Amino acid sequence: MVDRWRKLSSQRLLETPYFNLRSDALQLPDSAVKAPYYIIERADAAMVFPLTPSQEVVMVRQYRPAIEQVELGLPAGLLEPGEEPAAAARRELLEESGYGGGEWERLLKLSSSPGLKANWIHLFLARDTQRLADPSPDEHERIEVELVPIDSLMDKVLAGEIVSSSGVAAILLALRKVF
Amino acid sequence: MVDRWRKLSSQRLLETPYFNLRSDALQLPDSAVKAPYYIIERADAAMVFPLTPSQEVVMVRQYRPAIEQVELGLPAGLLEPGEEPAAAARRELLEESGYGGGEWERLLKLSSSPGLKANWIHLFLARDTQRLADPSPDEHERIEVELVPIDSLMDKVLAGEIVSSSGVAAILLALRKVF
Numbered sequence: 001m002v003d004r005w006r007k008l009s010s011q012r013l014l015e016t017p018y019f020n021l022r023s024d025a026l027q028l029p030d031s032a033v034k035a036p037y038y039i040i041e042r043a044d045a046a047m048v049f050p051l052t053p054s055q056e057v058v059m060v061r062q063y064r065p066a067i068e069q070v071e072l073g074l075p076a077g078l079l080e081p082g083e084e085p086a087a088a089a090r091r092e093l094l095e096e097s098g099y100g101g102g103e104w105e106r107l108l109k110l111s112s113s114p115g116l117k118a119n120w121i122h123l124f125l126a127r128d129t130q131r132l133a134d135p136s137p138d139e140h141e142r143i144e145v146e147l148v149p150i151d152s153l154m155d156k157v158l159a160g161e162i163v164s165s166s167g168v169a170a171i172l173l174a175l176r177k178v179f
Numbered sequence: 180m181v182d183r184w185r186k187l188s189s190q191r192l193l194e195t196p197y198f199n200l201r202s203d204a205l206q207l208p209d210s211a212v213k214a215p216y217y218i219i220e221r222a223d224a225a226m227v228f229p230l231t232p233s234q235e236v237v238m239v240r241q242y243r244p245a246i247e248q249v250e251l252g253l254p255a256g257l258l259e260p261g262e263e264p265a266a267a268a269r270r271e272l273l274e275e276s277g278y279g280g281g282e283w284e285r286l287l288k289l290s291s292s293p294g295l296k297a298n299w300i301h302l303f304l305a306r307d308t309q310r311l312a313d314p315s316p317d318e319h320e321r322i323e324v325e326l327v328p329i330d331s332l333m334d335k336v337l338a339g340e341i342v343s344s345s346g347v348a349a350i351l352l353a354l355r356k357v358f
Contacts, residue, residue, distance in 0.1 A: 002240050002249050002323045014193070014200070016217055019295070021193070021200070026244055034319040038195055039245045040219070042295075061181050064293045065205055066218045070181050071293050108337070110344040112291045114243045114250050116198070116221075121344065140213040144181045158287070165289040165300065165344040172351035 003029040018042065018078075019117075038116070045121040046089035047076035047166055049107070049174035050099055050129040056147040058099045058129060063142065072146065072156070073167045075099075076121070085109075085122035093129070095136050097145045102129040107173045112166050123170040125177055150178065182208040197221065197257075217295070224300040225268035226255035226345055228286070228353035229278055229308040235326040237278045237308060242321065251325065251335070252346045254278075255300070264288075264301035272308070274315050276324045281308040286352045291345050302349040304356055329357065 006027040014021040019042040025035035050058040057074075064071045077092035079085060086104065094100045107123040137143050148156065156162055157171060187204040198221040204214035229237040236253075243250045256271035258264060265283065273279045286302035316322050327335065335341055336350060 002242055002321060004247070004249070005242050005244055007244075016215075018217060024244065028319065028321060030321070032319065036195075037244055038197060040295075063181055063184050064290075065184055065186075065203065065216055066295055066297045067290050067293050067299075068183070068297075070183070071290075073293070108339060108347070109342070110347060111243075111246050111250075111342045112344040113296065114246050114252070114343050116219075116245055117292065118245045118247075120246075140207065140211065142181055142207060142209070160287060163288070163290045164293050165291040165348050168287070168289060169344050169347040169351065172348065172355075176351075 005029070005034070008033065008035075040113075040117045042117055042119040043078040044085065044119050045076055045078050046085045046092060046124065047074050047121055047170055048089040048093050048124040048126050049074055049170050050093055050097070050102070050126045051150065051178070052099075052130070052147065053128050055150045057150055057153055058093070058097050059146045059148050060096050061144040061146055067163070069163075071164065072162055073164050074170055076166075086124065089122065089124045093126070094133065095138070096141070096143050098131050098133045098135045099129045100132045102126045105177075107170060107177075110166055110169060121166045123166065123173065125174045150175075184208070184213070187212065187214075219292075219296045221296055221298040222257040222259075223264065223298050224255055224257050224345075225264045225271060225303065226253050226300055226349055227268040227272050227303040227305050228253055228349050229272055229276070229281070229305045230329065230357070231278075231309070231326065232307050234329045236329055236332055237272070237276050238325045238327050239275050240323040240325055246342070250343065251341055252343050253349055255345075265303065268301065268303045272305070273312065274317070275320070275322050277310050277312045277314045278308045279311045281305045284356075286349060286356075289345055289348060300345045302345065302352065304353045329354075
């Protein structure tokens, strides 16, 4: 039986506006001690698979400095303090693409890096979203909106054009629901 | 058109055996500057969807301190220096579960956190794997092997029993191949 580990101590190593880093000392069930165990604390995120009435998926293209490439992905972002996941997903969709409205359902809650990061990403499917406004990205976001016909999406995944683990999971979960 | 950003400077903030943290100053195509931009440097990872001849998936159950829960997931781990992704996936499968052999194919290469982490996870499908040895986990790994009938796997995903974004992506990609 795999049991929980007990936290013996915890030290905050770094605080940033985007995440904090802590180092724990952990006692395993058999009394061995694992220290340091590093954990990235980060706000939960929300991501949406937004469909238009003409069965196009509203996607966004943006440069990702960590992987040094332009990423085609689903609209997503971190929750603001006190914000509900569904509200954050609607806010990010509107900010990044100008789309909103429609019928929403929750897909799943996943952990992008269960060995390192202490946060969750909440995945949603939205049907019948419409363009409501111009995009209004954050100060340092440079985003291009791209409408991808749903029939061509799986080819893009298999060609490696969509690289986010959570994004690919959301796409495959949404496609199961829609077809 | 979304372009790459130019790195003006880069500072290593922290080194650990598991990842490094750096802070970059980045110039956007329109000359705005984003600084600091934090990036976690981590070795690439490999993950495998291992099927047995009787159509069971070899999975592992282990406690994950970051999300404070026991995780049911696919065998996976970080590449060692100089190691190829396929070799790392075979090594991790053998270490964590004692299974090996079979017919292997590459699924996809994904980024678990494109907004923060500079590494990739390489996903594989392995058919006809067999139990070859006793598991030999790392010093601080406490792992339970679980054989999950492939027909029940999707129910476990939809019930939220499998929480890793990369794991859910790998499962859905593998199920498309197998059925």
